[in-house]
Amino acid sequence: xxxxLKTTFMALAVLTTSCAPKDETxxxxxxxxxxxxxxxxxxxxxxxxxxxxxxxxxxxxxxxYSVSYYSIPENKSNSELFxxxxxxxxxxxxxxxxxxxxxxKWMKDGEHLAFLSSESGTMQLWMMKADGTDRQQIxxxxxxxxxxxxxPNESKLLFVADVxxxxxxxDKYPDLPKASGIIVNDLMHKHWDEWVKTVPHPFIAxxxxxxxxxxxxxLEGEPYxxxxxxxxxxxxxxxxxxxxxxxxxxxxKTGKEYALSTNSDIYFYSIETGKxxxxxxxxxxxxxxxxxSPDGKxxxxxxxxxxxxxxxxxxxxxxxxxxxxxxxxxxxxxQNSEALVWTSDSKSIYxxxxxxxxxxxxxxxxxxxxxxxxxxxxxxxxxxxxxxGKLIGVKHSMSVPDEIYAxxxxxxxxxxxxxxxxxxxxxxxxxxxxxxxxTTTDNKQMLVWVIYPPKFDPNKKYPxxxxxxxxxxxxxxxxxxxxWNFQIMAANDYIIVAPNRRGxxxxxxxxxxxxxxxxxGQNMKDYLSAIDALAEEPFVNKDKLGCVGASYGGFxxxxxxxxxQKRFKAFIAHDGMFNLPQQYLETEEMWFVNWDLGGPYxxxxxxVAQKSYANSPHLFVDKWDTPILVIHGEKxxxxxxSQGMAxxxxxxxxxxxxxxxxFPDENHWVLQPQNGxxxxxTYFEWLDKWLK
Numbered sequence: 001x002x003x004x005l006k007t008t009f010m011a012l013a014v015l016t017t018s019c020a021p022k023d024e025t026x027x028x029x030x031x032x033x034x035x036x037x038x039x040x041x042x043x044x045x046x047x048x049x050x051x052x053x054x055x056x057x058x059x060x061x062x063x064x065y066s067v068s069y070y071s072i073p074e075n076k077s078n079s080e081l082f083x084x085x086x087x088x089x090x091x092x093x094x095x096x097x098x099x100x101x102x103x104x105k106w107m108k109d110g111e112h113l114a115f116l117s118s119e120s121g122t123m124q125l126w127m128m129k130a131d132g133t134d135r136q137q138i139x140x141x142x143x144x145x146x147x148x149x150x151x152p153n154e155s156k157l158l159f160v161a162d163v164x165x166x167x168x169x170x171d172k173y174p175d176l177p178k179a180s181g182i183i184v185n186d187l188m189h190k191h192w193d194e195w196v197k198t199v200p201h202p203f204i205a206x207x208x209x210x211x212x213x214x215x216x217x218x219l220e221g222e223p224y225x226x227x228x229x230x231x232x233x234x235x236x237x238x239x240x241x242x243x244x245x246x247x248x249x250x251x252x253k254t255g256k257e258y259a260l261s262t263n264s265d266i267y268f269y270s271i272e273t274g275k276x277x278x279x280x281x282x283x284x285x286x287x288x289x290x291x292x293s294p295d296g297k298x299x300x301x302x303x304x305x306x307x308x309x310x311x312x313x314x315x316x317x318x319x320x321x322x323x324x325x326x327x328x329x330x331x332x333x334x335q336n337s338e339a340l341v342w343t344s345d346s347k348s349i350y351x352x353x354x355x356x357x358x359x360x361x362x363x364x365x366x367x368x369x370x371x372x373x374x375x376x377x378x379x380x381x382x383x384x385x386x387x388x389g390k391l392i393g394v395k396h397s398m399s400v401p402d403e404i405y406a407x408x409x410x411x412x413x414x415x416x417x418x419x420x421x422x423x424x425x426x427x428x429x430x431x432x433x434x435x436x437x438x439t440t441t442d443n444k445q446m447l448v449w450v451i452y453p454p455k456f457d458p459n460k461k462y463p464x465x466x467x468x469x470x471x472x473x474x475x476x477x478x479x480x481x482x483x484w485n486f487q488i489m490a491a492n493d494y495i496i497v498a499p500n501r502r503g504x505x506x507x508x509x510x511x512x513x514x515x516x517x518x519x520x521g522q523n524m525k526d527y528l529s530a531i532d533a534l535a536e537e538p539f540v541n542k543d544k545l546g547c548v549g550a551s552y553g554g555f556x557x558x559x560x561x562x563x564x565q566k567r568f569k570a571f572i573a574h575d576g577m578f579n580l581p582q583q584y585l586e587t588e589e590m591w592f593v594n595w596d597l598g599g600p601y602x603x604x605x606x607x608v609a610q611k612s613y614a615n616s617p618h619l620f621v622d623k624w625d626t627p628i629l630v631i632h633g634e635k636x637x638x639x640x641x642s643q644g645m646a647x648x649x650x651x652x653x654x655x656x657x658x659x660x661x662x663f664p665d666e667n668h669w670v671l672q673p674q675n676g677x678x679x680x681x682t683y684f685e686w687l688d689k690w691l692k
Contacts, residue, residue, distance in 0.1 A: 026098065028071045040430075051067055075673050103116045108150075111129060152242070159205065188258050203215045246271070249290065261307060265287050297322070343363075357478070361407065374391070441529055446499055449476060461539060466497050492687075502515050502526050519559075547571050550573075554576015554577065557576060559620070563620065568626055571627070572629045576630075578617050578646050581613055628658050633670065
């Protein structure tokens with residue numbers, strides 16, 4: 001159920017396509033917000049440019065990236081492409097259109113780019129020179145293209161496109177073309193925020209003289225998805241250096257089987273024979289994101305061991321392509337390994353990993369399995385790439401959104417290159433972010449982030465918020481959020497207490513695993529330990545404490561509302577689980593509730609499951625006595641809006657002051673600009689009403 005995802009995906013998710021003539025459609029570009037007294041506001045937050053799609057040219061001298069800009073009045077966004085030298089000089093915006101440009105990639109000559117654009121109405125492949133000139137459309141494929149990758153010699157094109165899934169109502173009853181009913185006969189009919197009517201398939205096509213032809217569906221006639229929904233992209237497929245093989249990620253299951261299993265595999269598809277071979281058969285957890293070494297001798301990928309555990313340790317596996325011998329390079333490394341990138345000499349792999357609530361760049365050496373941390377500091381790196389003697393990474397923190405940096409691979413010295421948001425950041429005063437360690441009820445040490453208001457005065461008393469994280473296995477690291485943004489909370493003169501309670505990664509697998517089957521248990525004690533410790537500070541107003549969170553954090557809010565013993569004066573729950581037995585039957589990814597809750601509620605012999613359901617927040621509504629704001633999106637198919645509606649109704653029936661904000665067109669997140677502004681305004685109006 002984890003909801004922390006790549007910034008690039010979140011940026012692309014709301015980019016609006018347009019078929020209107022260019023001269024009639026306003027171009028959404030860099031924003032110039034009105035900033036008063038150095039304070040962050042919702043309008044300022046939505047004015048930041050969002051960097052994504054960073055690509056280094058093959059010679060390592062240039063960087064290609066996109067920036068998404070958002071217009072509050074237009075209630076939509078637009079992305080533009082930029083190119084700069086690898087030292088940050090000669091930065092140029094190479095597109096300025098009202099249509100979406102995305103998934104841009106360098107051609108091997110370093111002088112041309114390929115990208116996707118919606119200029120013709122659907123996302124199609126386009127090309128242009130690296131200075132933005134000679135723009136031309138390459139494909140006119142019905143249904144468009146989701147993403148793509150050229151073979152090493154650029155004679156073939158690997159692309160992802162949607163294909164029809166299952167039988168539709170109109171197929172069964174052709175005489176009812178306007179009927180809106182959907183006939184369902186298996187699980188996984190909905191996923192994340194959509195009814196499953198299509199699945200993505202990988203295609204191979206010839207590419208010559210800027211033309212694509214002779215396309216072949218690698219999964220022709222198969223009902224499976226590759227990349228895997230809802231968040232998988234081109235990173236789940238890879239070309240071998242000789243261009244003869246495509247490695248792809250696939251969970252070859254449908255319906256109930258799919259809903260119960262996380263067992264995906266890495267497959268090799270032969271370009272010459274069209275045959276497919278499973279390279280990870282017998283490895284039962286998630287196996288995904290394959291990448292070949294430049295010399296073609298090795299394949300590396302991210303692997304989880306346990307089937308059904310979506311938050312298992314992401315192991316760094318590599319395989320000898322010739323012999324098939326597999327090795328866990330991270331066997332002695334009690335952390336996740338993500339965003340794998342080979343060194344140019346094929347001897348090592350760069351990756352990012354979270355430890356103690358910060359995400360750094362690491363290098364793993366193939367020969368001796370040595371893993372070395374390359375960066376330090378209070379930040380999160382989201383990606384890494386090589387660029388002629390240095391590394392290029394995208395980094396953010398609780399106080400700075402994504403920017404591109406150059407990193408000395410020997411010293412770890414960082415140099416900012418992009419400065420996309422320099423002008424806005426220069427006008428803002430950010431609150432201090434402090435790391436604290438709090439002793440838990442079982443005498444363990446827990447890292448807690450404390451974020452203070454700008455111009456913090458230790459002689460004053462501040463209302464203070466306990467932040468409850470979602471996932472439940474998503475890190476409270478140095479993430480920058482466009483909704484749960486700690487600096488905007490601090491700018492409204494709140495202190496924020498953000499604990500890395502039991503169940504979060506970055507503190508070893510034992511710490512993370514503890515939460516499964518223990519909802520309402522030790523992790524809730526951890527929350528109370530954190531807020532109780534901070535409440536003893538003279539600058540915290542212990543009579544003005546609030547508690548907020550989303551997803552599992554929303555569950556935490558609902559649970560604490562029945563157990564907080566008068567600590568809090570206001571609650572806010574976004575997309576939270578309220579009734580666990582109902583959640584078991586309503587959610588779509590059944591592996592999650594089977595693993596984290598222990599199984600179905602009707603299995604009375606299952607002690608773990610029965611303990612979980614005994615901690616369902618709806619059972620403790622009789623103890624609710626504190627004002628609560630409920631927020632939910634009706635397109636959230638992970639946690640249905642009925643959960644939030646039931647919680648709101650329960651509060652009203654109990655005579656507890658309550659308010660509900662429902663978004664008919666949002667999913668588990670809030671992605672549209674005006675809805676985002678509404679979310680922030682409602683959030684702070686509620687907190688101010690009860691805590692100030």
